Amino acid sequence: MEKIQLFCPATIANLSCGFDVFGLCLDTIGDEMILRKTAEKGIRITQITGANLPLEPQKNVAGVAAMALLEEINPGFGFEIEIHKKIKAGSGIGSSAASAAGAVLGINELLGRPFSRKELVRFAMKGEALASGSEHADNVAPALLGGFTLIRGYNPLDIIKIESPPELFATVIHPQIELKTSEMRAVLEPMVPLKNAITQWGNFGGLIAGLYTNDYDLIQRSLHDEIIEPLRGKFIPNFELIKKSAMENGALGAGISGSGPSVFALSKGFHTAQKVAQAIQDAYKDTGIPFEIHVSKINAEGIKIID
Amino acid sequence: MEKIQLFCPATIANLSCGFDVFGLCLDTIGDEMILRKTAEKGIRITQITGANLPLEPQKNVAGVAAMALLEEINPGFGFEIEIHKKIKAGSGIGSSAASAAGAVLGINELLGRPFSRKELVRFAMKGEALASGSEHADNVAPALLGGFTLIRGYNPLDIIKIESPPELFATVIHPQIELKTSEMRAVLEPMVPLKNAITQWGNFGGLIAGLYTNDYDLIQRSLHDEIIEPLRGKFIPNFELIKKSAMENGALGAGISGSGPSVFALSKGFHTAQKVAQAIQDAYKDTGIPFEIHVSKINAEGIKIID
Numbered sequence: 001m002e003k004i005q006l007f008c009p010a011t012i013a014n015l016s017c018g019f020d021v022f023g024l025c026l027d028t029i030g031d032e033m034i035l036r037k038t039a040e041k042g043i044r045i046t047q048i049t050g051a052n053l054p055l056e057p058q059k060n061v062a063g064v065a066a067m068a069l070l071e072e073i074n075p076g077f078g079f080e081i082e083i084h085k086k087i088k089a090g091s092g093i094g095s096s097a098a099s100a101a102g103a104v105l106g107i108n109e110l111l112g113r114p115f116s117r118k119e120l121v122r123f124a125m126k127g128e129a130l131a132s133g134s135e136h137a138d139n140v141a142p143a144l145l146g147g148f149t150l151i152r153g154y155n156p157l158d159i160i161k162i163e164s165p166p167e168l169f170a171t172v173i174h175p176q177i178e179l180k181t182s183e184m185r186a187v188l189e190p191m192v193p194l195k196n197a198i199t200q201w202g203n204f205g206g207l208i209a210g211l212y213t214n215d216y217d218l219i220q221r222s223l224h225d226e227i228i229e230p231l232r233g234k235f236i237p238n239f240e241l242i243k244k245s246a247m248e249n250g251a252l253g254a255g256i257s258g259s260g261p262s263v264f265a266l267s268k269g270f271h272t273a274q275k276v277a278q279a280i281q282d283a284y285k286d287t288g289i290p291f292e293i294h295v296s297k298i299n300a301e302g303i304k305i306i307d
Numbered sequence: 308m309e310k311i312q313l314f315c316p317a318t319i320a321n322l323s324c325g326f327d328v329f330g331l332c333l334d335t336i337g338d339e340m341i342l343r344k345t346a347e348k349g350i351r352i353t354q355i356t357g358a359n360l361p362l363e364p365q366k367n368v369a370g371v372a373a374m375a376l377l378e379e380i381n382p383g384f385g386f387e388i389e390i391h392k393k394i395k396a397g398s399g400i401g402s403s404a405a406s407a408a409g410a411v412l413g414i415n416e417l418l419g420r421p422f423s424r425k426e427l428v429r430f431a432m433k434g435e436a437l438a439s440g441s442e443h444a445d446n447v448a449p450a451l452l453g454g455f456t457l458i459r460g461y462n463p464l465d466i467i468k469i470e471s472p473p474e475l476f477a478t479v480i481h482p483q484i485e486l487k488t489s490e491m492r493a494v495l496e497p498m499v500p501l502k503n504a505i506t507q508w509g510n511f512g513g514l515i516a517g518l519y520t521n522d523y524d525l526i527q528r529s530l531h532d533e534i535i536e537p538l539r540g541k542f543i544p545n546f547e548l549i550k551k552s553a554m555e556n557g558a559l560g561a562g563i564s565g566s567g568p569s570v571f572a573l574s575k576g577f578h579t580a581q582k583v584a585q586a587i588q589d590a591y592k593d594t595g596i597p598f599e600i601h602v603s604k605i606n607a608e609g610i611k612i613i614d
Contacts, residue, residue, distance in 0.1 A: 020505045150512045152529060158528055191501065192499060194497055194499050197499055198326065201504075201507055201508040205328060205511050205512065205514075206457060221459065
């Protein structure tokens with residue numbers, strides 16, 4: 001194989017009670033990437049459309065992730081990368097993760113798959129470190145593996161994939177304002193009440209149990225965040241309005257996607273997810289803030305090989 | 308049915324990362340209770356062996372739980388309760404819970420089962436409130452339902468039963484010292500680092516996932532407690548020695564049972580759980596502190612009707 005074309009999906013990290021450890025993979029929102037083997041060694045980014053991002057590999061998340069992989073495997077050839085961005089940078093649905101994960105998955109395929117998708121996560125994390133300053137896996141893991149992913153721990157990296165219940169759909173609204181991940185980190189409190197932490201792990205346990213048993217009611221009862229959302233929600237314009245619209249129209253839960261500004265809702269069934277999208281759209285259009293809205297099933301497999 | 312005889316099992320609450328929300332039911336350690344219908348209305352405790360506990364129903368956890376049930380259903384008759392304690396009070400393996408749960412389950416059976424086992428939890432919690440001052444369910448839920456139980460929340464009460472992987476066994480050591488639940492509550496810090504809380508819910512998610520998938524390695528990787536154990540472990544004589552003996556002999560994990568002083572270890576297979584028991588016994592006998600040790604499979608059904 002000399003060339004590969006990929007669909008690199010958007011992802012939702014945190015998911016209410018799963019702050020910093022949980023994520024899911026979306027299906028209809030994503031970038032396209034094309035990777036080619038080249039006689040010349042190393043990584044070249046030849047084209048980026050849809051976003052104004054650096055072509056120098058060492059300044060680009062895809063380039064950094066790709067180079068991390070090539071530090072472990074040194075083939076006698078190199079790779080060209082084309083990135084066609086559809087996921088907006090800073091949207092909170094894993095734009096940098098899609099590029100980092102796509103680069104390492106594409107190279108891995110062109111090398112004859114020396115690594116499993118789970119093993120690729122640690123290379124993709126190097127790209128995330130460039131984007132956000134920390135090697136986190138909560139977007140690259142679902143992008144690579146699909147479904148829901150739990151990052152149980154980082155030392156050593158321990159990733160558990162959980163299949164999505166079949167009727168689960170996500171609605172995502174992206175209010176087009178800028179929120180810096182670093183600033184959204186700064187609003188967190190370093191100490192939290194034990195009482196709230198207990199509630200959070202009770203809910204997180206409930207969410208995991210609900211996913212394993214396809215218990216949509218339990219998923220609904222568990223999708224709460226007592227710790228992060230009260231601090232960050234106020235930075236997202238009309239967050240409470242979005243959430244109220246989602247819940248009143250049958251969503252199982254709603255919360256901040258990653259560190260925002262996107263807001264997600266999960267629903268049982270495509271019809272409900274569509275209805276939730278319509279309700280959010282109707283509620284949000286009066287705010288004057290431009291926004292995009294997406295409805296997607298949960299992507300079971302992660303990055304897809306198109307060609 | 309005029310009379311019922313029950314085996315009322317001991318339980319382990321908290322289970323490392325599942326502090327305040329998780330518990331399991333033991334199989335070979337438990338009390339016996341006999342309940343009989345009487346022409347006279349109300350509750351009478353006619354006999355208690357194995358412990359020095361009050362016979363007045365309103366001062367006895369079994370009596371209080373039974374009376375809570377009878378507040379909702381008022382049959383034209385009453386009940387006599389005999390309690391034969393095998394679980395020592397203050398051992399940290401749900402002695403009061405066994406009595407409270409046994410009383411309500413026995414009465415429910417004699418009434419023709421108007422409530423499900425899950426519905427009985429709230430009556431049994433009234434007994435727990437007498438014993439510890441708080442209406443907690445983390446022992447009465449596993450005693451009534453068996454397996455592992457997650458108390459996702461209390462408002463409203465939301466209990467999820469999780470079946471145990473088939474090869475899971477518990478080893479429990481009870482160092483015979485007195486620790487007051489109220490004092491063990493007092494050593495907790497009301498605020499905890501967010502970082503540790505995240506680790507805890509990552510581990511708890513991993514534990515739940517490991518139980519659903521019978522993944523003993525994942526259960527092992529998840530059985531940690533970064534928040535409570537460092538504060539409470541020091542009050543249990545030679546806690547680190549017990550834990551080290553367990554882990555060095557193949558246990559999946561070990562921690563404080565309830566608020567102590569009992570310490571549990573979980574192992575894959577009866578043989579390993581026995582070996583862990585032997586190692587703990589060998590290590591502990593030099594401390595001069597009297598102790599009991601038990602090995603038990605996980606009880607899948609909870610309280611058993613013997614006759």
